[in-house]
Amino acid sequence: MSEKKIKLYFDCDTGIDDAMALGYLLAESDKVDILAIGTVCGNVAADAGARNTLELARLAGFPAIPVAVGERDYLRQAYLCDVQHIHGDNGIGDIALEASHAKLAPLSAPDLLVELARAHPGELDILATGPLTNIAKALQLEPALGELIGTLTIMGGAALAPGNRTPVAEANIACDPEAAAMVFKAMKNIVMVPLDVTMSHTFEEADRLKLLSAESRFAQAIGQMLERYIQFYINTYGRKACALHDPVAAVLAVQGIGACLAPNVKVTIDDSDGPGRGQTLCDMRGRYMNYPPQRDANCHVVLSTELNMSELLLAKLLSLA
Ligand code: BDR
Numbered sequence: 509m510s511e512k513k514i515k516l517y518f519d520c521d522t523g524i525d526d527a528m529a530l531g532y533l534l535a536e537s538d539k540v541d542i543l544a545i546g547t548v549c550g551n552v553a554a555d556a557g558a559r560n561t562l563e564l565a566r567l568a569g570f571p572a573i574p575v576a577v578g579e580r581d582y583l584r585q586a587y588l589c590d591v592q593h594i595h596g597d598n599g600i601g602d603i604a605l606e607a608s609h610a611k612l613a614p615l616s617a618p619d620l621l622v623e624l625a626r627a628h629p630g631e632l633d634i635l636a637t638g639p640l641t642n643i644a645k646a647l648q649l650e651p652a653l654g655e656l657i658g659t660l661t662i663m664g665g666a667a668l669a670p671g672n673r674t675p676v677a678e679a680n681i682a683c684d685p686e687a688a689a690m691v692f693k694a695m696k697n698i699v700m701v702p703l704d705v706t707m708s709h710t711f712e713e714a715d716r717l718k719l720l721s722a723e724s725r726f727a728q729a730i731g732q733m734l735e736r737y738i739q740f741y742i743n744t745y746g747r748k749a750c751a752l753h754d755p756v757a758a759v760l761a762v763q764g765i766g767a768c769l770a771p772n773v774k775v776t777i778d779d780s781d782g783p784g785r786g787q788t789l790c791d792m793r794g795r796y797m798n799y800p801p802q803r804d805a806n807c808h809v810v811l812s813t814e815l816n817m818s819e820l821l822l823a824k825l826l827s828l829a
């Protein structure tokens with residue numbers, strides 16, 4: 509008997525690794541139905557992210573997925589792009605993709621998310637690979653969002669690992685700590701995919717070359733974008749390689765966390781103006797007793813996985829149109 513398909517709302521800031529996550533999700537279209545994609549400011553402005561998403565979806569052969577523009581600023585701070593050195597000026601490594609003629613969804617991303625959650629109570633999962641502003645806005649519109657959805661998988665945060673935006677804060681959470689604080693306070697069904705696990709899974713230059721020489725046009729485009737991304741990561745890894753942040757979260761949103769060390773713990777967000785701003789405060793005190801149950805737990809924090817993410821992701825990207 510065939511398993512029921514996952515119904516997914518994908519919230520992203522497309523972004524090179526968001527593009528890889530999208531490619532993975534589309535390659536898993538027998539397991540997951542993307543009901544809509546919402547974009548949020550982050551790696552690029554929300555409108556530019558939506559354009560990238562439409563172009564990538566067209567390239568992969570899925571031109572009809574609804575794409576909605578979301579929040580153009582963070583809850584408390586105006587958006588300012590400062591990651592051109594990582595993702596390029598256009599968010600996708602400054603490569604040019606053929607324009608999509610598909611129209612944007614008529615609703616904003618938070619409105620669309622709320623509409624979908626109400627239409628599919630208990631059945632809609634969310635994957636968020638950008639700042640959490642759209643999800644927080646959706647919570648303002650529908651405070652029961654946490655009860656209406658299945659699982660919210662988030663790429664973001666750092667539990668025991670260092671941050672990447674500040675010594676303690678990861679970029680997606682650091683961009684909008686107020687939004688993240690709201691989400692972690694209101695929802696209990698969160699899977700957090702932090703730097704602890706995403707930094708341990710990489711594409712190497714050899715993987716990039718395989719993508720570049722692939723038949724798949726989508727895979728080729730990713731190979732081109734990765735030149736910029738890998739260039740940035742040389743200073744982190746000391747070799748030509750890059751982290752697989754958003755795709756790791758996408759894989760876990762589809763395959764679940766059965767093959768992961770992912771204790772269920774209480775996570776709160778530092779939204780103060782102090783040096784800890786943007787830190788995910790994860791209660792990992794159970795570490796030495798195999799993480800006994802915590803009564804106030806709201807989040808599975810993925811620390812590691814047995815899945816070979818790079819092998820899996822490469823195979824899926826190569827399988828695209
Ligand atoms: C996260 O920040 C963004 O730059 C990436 O797309 C990823 O979602 C990693 O910290």
Ligand code: CA
Binds near residue numbers: 638
């Ligand atoms: Ca992202």
